[in-house]
Amino acid sequence: MKAIFLDRDGILNIEIGNYICSKEDLTMNKGSLEFLKMAISKGYKLIVITNQGGISKGLYSKEILKTIHEKMTTLYKEEGVFFEEIFYCPHHSNIEKCLCRKPHGLMIEKALQKYKLNKNDCFMIGDTERDKQAAESAGIKGYLVASNSSLSPLLHLLA
Ligand SMILES: [Mg+2]
Numbered sequence: 285m286k287a288i289f290l291d292r293d294g295i296l297n298i299e300i301g302n303y304i305c306s307k308e309d310l311t312m313n314k315g316s317l318e319f320l321k322m323a324i325s326k327g328y329k330l331i332v333i334t335n336q337g338g339i340s341k342g343l344y345s346k347e348i349l350k351t352i353h354e355k356m357t358t359l360y361k362e363e364g365v366f367f368e369e370i371f372y373c374p375h376h377s378n379i380e381k382c383l384c385r386k387p388h389g390l391m392i393e394k395a396l397q398k399y400k401l402n403k404n405d406c407f408m409i410g411d412t413e414r415d416k417q418a419a420e421s422a423g424i425k426g427y428l429v430a431s432n433s434s435l436s437p438l439l440h441l442l443a
C-alpha cells in the first residue's frame with residue numbers, strides 16, 4: 285500500500301502566519317488539488333501529519349480542532365479528495381516534551397504501521413524543514429514546496 289503524507293498548514297490550507305484557531309480561519313490551498321486528484325487516481329492514500337501546538341498553548345481545544353478538520357475534509361470531499369486520517373500532535377515543545385511533534389517522526393511511523401504501508405512507496409510533502417526531517421526520521425523521503433503554492437511541480441513523483 286502506498287501513501288502520501290501531507291503537512292496541513294501551507295499545503296492543504298492557506299498558512300496565515302499564525303495559528304488557525306477556528307474554522308473561519310481556514311481556507312483551502314487550491315494549488316494542492318491537481319496533484320491530490322492525480323494521487324488518488326493512482327491509488328495513493330492521503331494522510332495528514334500536522335503539528336497543532338496551539339492546543340498545548342490553550343489557543344483552541346481539541347473539539348475546535350475537530351470542527352476545523354471537518355471543514356477542511358468537507359471542502360476537499362467536494363473536490364473528490366479524501367484523507368484517510370489526520371494525525372496531529374497537540375503538544376508544544378515550549379510547554380511539554382513529546383515524540384510526536386515534527387521534526388520527530390512518530391506520527392508518520394504510527395501511520396506506516398497502522399496502514400501497513402511500504403516505506404519505499406511513501407513520501408511526505410511539507411513547507412518547512414521540520415516536515416522533511418520528520419519524514420527522514422521515519423525512513424521516508426520528504427519534499428518541500430513553498431507555503432501556499434501549487435503542488436503540481438511534484439506530479440512527477442506519482443508512480
Ligand atoms: Mg506547514
Ligand SMILES: [Zn+2]
Pocket residue numbers: 373374375382383384385
Ligand atoms: Zn506531540
